[in-house]
Structure formats: C-alpha cells, structure tokens
Amino acid sequence: MKNTIQSEVATSASPAIPKLERLRLHDTVVEHLRNLIVEAVLVPGVKLNERELCETLGISRTPLREAMKVLAAEGLIDISPNRGASVSTLSEAEIWETFEFMSGLEAFSGELACERITPIEIAEIKALHYAMLACKAQNDLPGYYTRNQEIHDKINEAARNTVLRQTYLSVNRRLKALRFKSNFQAKKWDEAVHEHDDMIQALEARDGARLSAILRLHLLRKRDAVLSNPVVQTKISTE
Structure with missing residues (x-):
C-alpha cells in the first residue's frame, strides 16, 4: 500500500514531458538532392549512383532510397527497376x-x-x-x-x-x-x-x-x- 502511494506521488510530481521529434534524415537528403537538381549540379538525364551518393553524403542506402522515392513522386527523378534512378528530363x-x-x-x-x-x-x-x-x-x-x-x-x-x-x-x-x-x-x-x-x-x-x-x-x-x-x-x- 505504502509503495503504491509513493508511486502515485512520484507520478503526479513528474511533469509530462513530450518527446522531441527527430528530424528524419531522409528529409534532409531530399532537400539536399533537390537543390543539387535545381542548381544543375545533377543535370537532366544523369544516372544516380547509390553507392557514390551514399559515400559522398555519408549516409546509408535506406534514407537515400526514401529520399529518391519522394523526388520521384515530385517528378524530379525517374526510377526504373532495371536501369536505376536518373534525373528526369522534359521534352x-x-x-x-x-x-x-x-x-x-x-x-x-x-x-x-x-x-x-x-x-x-x-x-x-x-x-x-x-x-x-x-x-x-x-x-x-x-x-x-x-x-x-x-x-x-x-x-x-x-x-x-x-x-x-x-x-x-x-x-x-x-x-x-x-x-x-x-x-x-x-x-x-x-x-x-x-x-x-x-x-x-x-x-x-x-x-x-x-x-x-x-x-x-x-x-x-x-x-x-x-x-x-x-x-x-x-x-x-x-x-
């Protein structure tokens, strides 16, 4: 009984502190790659080498692939099962x-x-x-x-x-x-x-x-x- 009371007191005395939201790494990668495309560092038609990009950006393939999916949805890159990813071109x-x-x-x-x-x-x-x-x-x-x-x-x-x-x-x-x-x-x-x-x-x-x-x-x-x-x-x- 005593332990229960102490537990309740401790709980009531502790404020509810919300957890900090972690910035998703792939959001940062999306923004970085988007800027590289906009500023023509990555030009239309160029193939995106996952290994090289991971080494350059210092990240694993998971956040890179998540970022590529976002950019593909935006129409900035094309992803093909057989040819990989490349910067989109417009006719x-x-x-x-x-x-x-x-x-x-x-x-x-x-x-x-x-x-x-x-x-x-x-x-x-x-x-x-x-x-x-x-x-x-x-x-x-x-x-x-x-x-x-x-x-x-x-x-x-x-x-x-x-x-x-x-x-x-x-x-x-x-x-x-x-x-x-x-x-x-x-x-x-x-x-x-x-x-x-x-x-x-x-x-x-x-x-x-x-x-x-x-x-x-x-x-x-x-x-x-x-x-x-x-x-x-x-x-x-x-x-």
Whole structure:
C-alpha cells in the first residue's frame, strides 16, 4: 500500500514531458538532392549512383532510397527497376505546356492576392525583393533564385485558395530547375528583375489585372529563355 502511494506521488510530481521529434534524415537528403537538381549540379538525364551518393553524403542506402522515392513522386527523378534512378528530363513540348499552364496559375495567384493580401505580407515580399536585388548586384544566382521563389510562393499563399496552392506546388516542383536556368543569360536576368519591380508596384496598388498580366508574361518569357538557351537545349529530352 505504502509503495503504491509513493508511486502515485512520484507520478503526479513528474511533469509530462513530450518527446522531441527527430528530424528524419531522409528529409534532409531530399532537400539536399533537390537543390543539387535545381542548381544543375545533377543535370537532366544523369544516372544516380547509390553507392557514390551514399559515400559522398555519408549516409546509408535506406534514407537515400526514401529520399529518391519522394523526388520521384515530385517528378524530379525517374526510377526504373532495371536501369536505376536518373534525373528526369522534359521534352520541348512538355516544357512549353508546363510553363504555359504555370503562367495561368501564377496569373490567377496574382489576381486573388491583390484582393486578399495583408499589409504585413506586402512588407515581407518587399523585403525579399530588396534582398533579391542585393544578390543580383553580387551576381549570386543561387541566393537570387531562393528569394525569387519565396516571392512567387508568398504571392501564391496570399491568394488564400487551397486547391490553387496544392496545384501550384505540384507543378512548380517540376519547373524549379528550369526556372533557375532561365537566368543564365545576363540580358534575360536583367529583364526578369525589371518584371519583379513591376510586380511589386502592382501588388502595392492592389491592381489584380496588372499583376496577373505581369506574372503571365513573366512565366512565358522564362519558358522562351529556357528553350532558346543552347546550354539547356542540350539537356532537353528528344523522346
């Protein structure tokens, strides 16, 4: 009886401490491999050697294979039972059509965002814009691209439409590497910066029609830059 009472007292005196959530290793691997694909370290069509990747990343095959499944679901890599894994390629027609579709999603996001965005969200986007310009001045394309994508993402979030959000994220995963490559040419990069200046002005004015038109043209010009770039052209699937 005495032991029971002591046990109850000890239990009541001990606070319920939740266990810490462990960051899943494959999540880190997913992010790392995704960045390597986006930044063209791993180019379209290249085969992914599991042994070499495990040695380079210092991991076992289990988290690597889990990460590959995620990237395959996102359309970034292809996994074949007989040929292994390789970075996905898009045909010229697929690039054309996907950018065309994405331009519509971006345009609709801009239209809705102008109706629903908060002053705080506009301030956050402007801060990202200035940080993006600083990266451009330093010729830091990865830093520029990261902030660029955050701007587009925040505009999409500000649209407050769950279906639009889910579709946008799914399609954009397949285009991230190509959007990064669209600024390989200095002239195209300069044009993209001017278009972002116009986006900020339209957003501040809450001019949905103007922002919608800017975003649509912005994405179509990215498509044209990708398809006209000889460096990118050599990586486009001819299948």
